[in-house]
Amino acid sequence: MSRNAIEVNDVTKVYRLYDKPIDRLKESLSLTHKEYHRDFFALNRLSFAVERGQTVGIIGTNGSGKSTILKIITGVVTPTTGTVQVDGKISALLELGAGFNMDYTGIENIYMNGTMMGYTKKEMDGKLEEILAFADIGDFVHQPVKTYSSGMFVRLAFALAINVEPEILIVDEALSVGDVFFQAKCYRRMEEIRKSGTTILMVTHDMGSIIKYCDKVVLLNKGEFIAEGEPGRMVDLYKKILANQMDSLQEELERDALKGQEVETSDAPASGAGQDASSVPGGGYEAEHDGEVSRPGSSHPLLMKEQITINADRTEYGDGRAEIFDLGLFDAKGNLTNLLLKGEMFTIKERIRFHAPLSCPIFTYTIKDKKGMDLSGTNTMYEGADIQPVKEGDVYDVSFTQKMTLQGGEYLLSMSCTGFEGEEHVVYHRLYDVANITVISNKNTVGVYDMESEVETRITRGTAGSGSRE
Numbered sequence: 001m002s003r004n005a006i007e008v009n010d011v012t013k014v015y016r017l018y019d020k021p022i023d024r025l026k027e028s029l030s031l032t033h034k035e036y037h038r039d040f041f042a043l044n045r046l047s048f049a050v051e052r053g054q055t056v057g058i059i060g061t062n063g064s065g066k067s068t069i070l071k072i073i074t075g076v077v078t079p080t081t082g083t084v085q086v087d088g089k090i091s092a093l094l095e096l097g098a099g100f101n102m103d104y105t106g107i108e109n110i111y112m113n114g115t116m117m118g119y120t121k122k123e124m125d126g127k128l129e130e131i132l133a134f135a136d137i138g139d140f141v142h143q144p145v146k147t148y149s150s151g152m153f154v155r156l157a158f159a160l161a162i163n164v165e166p167e168i169l170i171v172d173e174a175l176s177v178g179d180v181f182f183q184a185k186c187y188r189r190m191e192e193i194r195k196s197g198t199t200i201l202m203v204t205h206d207m208g209s210i211i212k213y214c215d216k217v218v219l220l221n222k223g224e225f226i227a228e229g230e231p232g233r234m235v236d237l238y239k240k241i242l243a244n245q246m247d248s249l250q251e252e253l254e255r256d257a258l259k260g261q262e263v264e265t266s267d268a269p270a271s272g273a274g275q276d277a278s279s280v281p282g283g284g285y286e287a288e289h290d291g292e293v294s295r296p297g298s299s300h301p302l303l304m305k306e307q308i309t310i311n312a313d314r315t316e317y318g319d320g321r322a323e324i325f326d327l328g329l330f331d332a333k334g335n336l337t338n339l340l341l342k343g344e345m346f347t348i349k350e351r352i353r354f355h356a357p358l359s360c361p362i363f364t365y366t367i368k369d370k371k372g373m374d375l376s377g378t379n380t381m382y383e384g385a386d387i388q389p390v391k392e393g394d395v396y397d398v399s400f401t402q403k404m405t406l407q408g409g410e411y412l413l414s415m416s417c418t419g420f421e422g423e424e425h426v427v428y429h430r431l432y433d434v435a436n437i438t439v440i441s442n443k444n445t446v447g448v449y450d451m452e453s454e455v456e457t458r459i460t461r462g463t464a465g466s467g468s469r470e
Helices: 021-029 066-073 106-116 121-135 138-142 150-162 180-195 207-213 231-242 246-265
Strands: 004-018 037-051 055-059 081-086 090-093 168-172 199-203 216-221 224-229 287-289 292-294 315-317 322-330 339-341 345-354 362-368 374-379 395-403 409-421 424-440
Touching: 004 021, 004 066, 004 199, 021 037, 037 066, 037 081, 037 199, 037 224, 055 066, 055 207, 055 231, 066 081, 066 168, 066 199, 090 150, 106 121, 106 138, 106 150, 121 150, 150 180, 168 180, 180 199, 180 207, 199 207, 207 231, 207 424, 216 231, 224 231, 224 246, 231 246, 231 339, 322 409, 322 424, 345 362, 345 409, 362 395, 374 409
Parallel strands: 055 199, 055 216, 090 168, 168 199, 339 424
Antiparallel strands: 004 037, 004 081, 216 224, 287 292, 315 424, 322 345, 345 395, 362 374, 362 409, 409 424
C-alpha cells in the first residue's frame, strides 16, 4: 500500500475563453486554424501529495484553483496535462446533492447514490439508519426531494456523504451548511473520521478550521503553487496575499528556501542570516517621511492603507478641518493585515493631518457586525489620552492596541476625528466601514465576544451499593 493516498503531479488545467459565442464556431471552422480564444490557466503545473491518514487543507483567494484541483482529484474534471493518483475509496462533498434525482424520495436517492459510490444494497441497508439519524429530516425522507427546503436538501446530502465510511473524504466549503447545531454535528463527525484514520482533503475560507484540523496546508494563488507546510505558517503567508504584499511574500519564500538549503548542507548560518527589515514587526515600513512610509531603498511613499483591503464604497464626511489620510491594522507580529487571530493583541493605527487649528481633537474607532450593529470601540477621550492642541499642517499618529475577543467572523471598522466646540459635537472627518476585519478562531463561544472563561470541574463518585460519597 502506498504511503500517499493522493499524489498530484505537474497538473495543469487550461480553459479556452472566447470574447463572443460566435468565435468558438469560427475557430472550429477555420481552414487556417486561426485561434479566436485566449488561454486561462486555472492551474499551472501544480504538484503536492497527501499522506494516508493526513488532514490537508488547500487555501487561497477566489480564483486560485482550489475547487478545480478537487474536481480533478475526484474525476469530475480532466486535467489538460499532468497526472493524479488516488489510492482509496473517495467520498466527496463538492456540490452537495449534485447527484440527486429531484423526483426521487430521500430514501431512493440514498440508495441510488450509494450504488454510484460502489456499495451494495445490503451495505446501504446497514448504513441507512445512521444516515437518517444524522440528517434528522423526519418523515420528509419519504417525500420527493424537490419538495425539500434548501436546508433539508443539504442536510441529507451531507449526511449521506459523511456516513459511508470513506477512505478519503474531500470537502469543499461544505461545513457551512445548515444551522449552527447541524454545523457542530458535522464538525464532530469530521473529527471522528479524522481520528479513525480517514484521509481528508479540505478547501475552506474558515482559517480557524484550517488551523484546528489540518496537519498540513497547501497555499495556492492564481493557479500557482505558492508553498506548503504547517497551518499557522501558511495562514501567515495567505495574509500577505490578501494584503497584496506580494514582494514581501516572495522575499519570505526566498528566505525559507535559503534556510532549507542551509539545513541540507549543514552549513552554519551567517550572523543575522535569514532576517531582514521585513521579518520583524513593522519591518520594511519603518522609514517615515512627512507622515508617509517608504519601503527601504525606495523613494516611493508607501501608505499603510495600501497594504490592506480598504472599502472602495465607504461613506465619509466632515467639515474638512482634519483628514484621516492613512490607517492600518496590525496583528500581534506587527504585520499589516485584515486577518486577525482571536485571543491575540492587535493594533489599529490612524494618521490624521490637520488643515486648521483645533484645541482638542478626539480620535475614535468602532467595530460593527455586517448588520451595522456597534460591537466595540473607544476614543481618546474615553481612554483619557493627553491630546494637545494642533495647528494647520500638524500630523497626529494614534494607535489603539487591544486584545481580540470577538468571535471568529467578518466585521467592519469605522474611525473618525471629532471634537466639542462649546456644547456642540463637531465631526472633522469620519470614515464609515472603511475596512473589513476577519477574525480567525479555533474556538467560538456563544454570543458576540468571548468572556474567556476558565473552567474548573470536579466529580464526586458514589460507591456502588452503599450510597456513600468519596
